[in-house]
Amino acid sequence: MNFVDIMDHDFPALQNDRFLRAAKGETVDKVPVWIMRQAGRYLPEFQQIRANHDFFSICQTPTLACETTLMPIKRFDLDASIIFSDILVIPQAMGLVVEMRPGVGPVLPNPLIDPKDIERLKKPDVGVELKYVADAITLTRKTLNGKVPLIGFTGAPWTLMGYMLQGGGNPTMAKARCWLYRYPQETHDLLQRITDVIVDYLVLQVKAGAQALQVFESAGDYLNDHLFTEYSFKYFKQISERVRKQLAEEQHPMVPMIAFPKGATMNSIEILAKDHSYEIIGLDWKVDPTEARARVGPDVTLQGNLDPCALYGSEESIEERARNMVEKFGKHRYIANLGHGILPDTPISSVEAFIRGVHSV
Known part of the structure; x- marks a missing residue:
């Protein structure tokens, strides 16, 4: 069976639907919880795989990506899985070299320097260039056997543009930010090219x-709020609308979509939430849950947002913080998570305490 022909009835029935029920605003017996980067370096079984395989080889080998995705699901009482991959597979598919260097992180050795470099990028056939992700998703969905839902993902255009210009992660993003003022039209051209690939990629997933x-x-x-509206929200909205349009045209069931605007101001978050392009808005650890709920209203599901560093506290304090977080957000339209990805040396026992705390409310 080719992955493009697969529908929900081709997979085992879902046993735990808390995550999907919360996304739709339905009643749940317990608040669902999953963790960004939940199949990461804090797991000894992942470290073992990394000792024998480079990072992108794991992403590009469906059996390894599946095995890695399932690691936290086998170990913890989580309510959703997320496919093991990376946001930088899109720049790779568009023709840029991306390396994962030990102790450094992702590096793009030949970044875009000025607008003429945009022409170096190709418009990939994602069904070919990123087929390994689709194959990993299909294999993982079958191997999960209905235990929990499977989440696919992508980086947003502005974030990917930053990597493509900076050549990797950067504490100031100065080169990318300068483009917004120096080359506004060329910036939109680049963001649109990235968006076009993202749409096809999400539909593929x-x-x-x-x-x-x-x-x-x-x-x-x-x-800031102006730049977010112009260079982030505009493409967030387009991605959601185009993905849903393509799925509808092909008579494929819709899936809930999550927007995670890490670090965005509360004004920007409110703009995104009240547009209703996404069923779920992810919040980072700096956002106050009570204010967020008051600002976005009762008909959007919120996700987040414990500080990942809180997992270095005692197990008792972690459980208490998790319970307090749930009580502030409320059990309706809420999915528990961290405020960003779990850190590499997080204790296993802390993850267990976090999940216990969430599920105890």
Whole structure:
């Protein structure tokens, strides 16, 4: 069976639907919880795989990506899984070299320097260039055997643009931010090219079996409200509308979509939430849950937002913080998570305490 032909009835029935029920605003017996980067370096079994395989080899080998995705699901009482991959597979598919260097992180050795470099980028056939992600999703969905839903994801255009210009992660994003003022039209051209690939990529993931999608705007903290509206929200909205339109045209079931604008101001979060392009808005650890709920209203599901560093406290304090977080957000339209990805040396016992605390309310 080709992955593009797969529909929900081709997979085992879902046993735990808390995550999807919360996304739709339905009643749940317990608040669902999952953790960004939940299949990461804090797991000894992942470290073992990394000792024998480079990072992108794991992403590009469906059996390894599946095995890695399932690691936290086997170990913890989580309510959703997220496919093991990376946001930088899109720049790779567009023709840029991306390396994962030990102790450094992702590096793009030949970044875009000025607008003429945009022409170096190709418009990939995602069904070919990123087929390994689709195959990993299909294999993982089948191997999960209905235990929990499977989330697919992508980086948002602005975040990916930042990597493509900076050549990797950067504490100031100065080169990318300068483009917004120096080359506004060329910036929109680049963001549109990235958006076109993202749309095809997310549709591919749903067709392969993803039951929800998350769009990571990991560089949202570098945009004020005006820049967010112009260079982030505009493309967030377009991605959602075009993905849903393509799925509808092909008579494929819709899936809930999550927008995670890390570091965005509360005004920007409110703009995104009240547009209702996304069923779920992810919040980072700096956002106050009570204010967020008051600002976005009762008909959007919120996700987040414990400080990942809180997992270095005592197990008792972690459980208490998790319970307090749930009580502030409320059990209706809420999915528990961290305020960003779990850190590499987080104790296993702390993760267990966090999940216990969430599920105890």
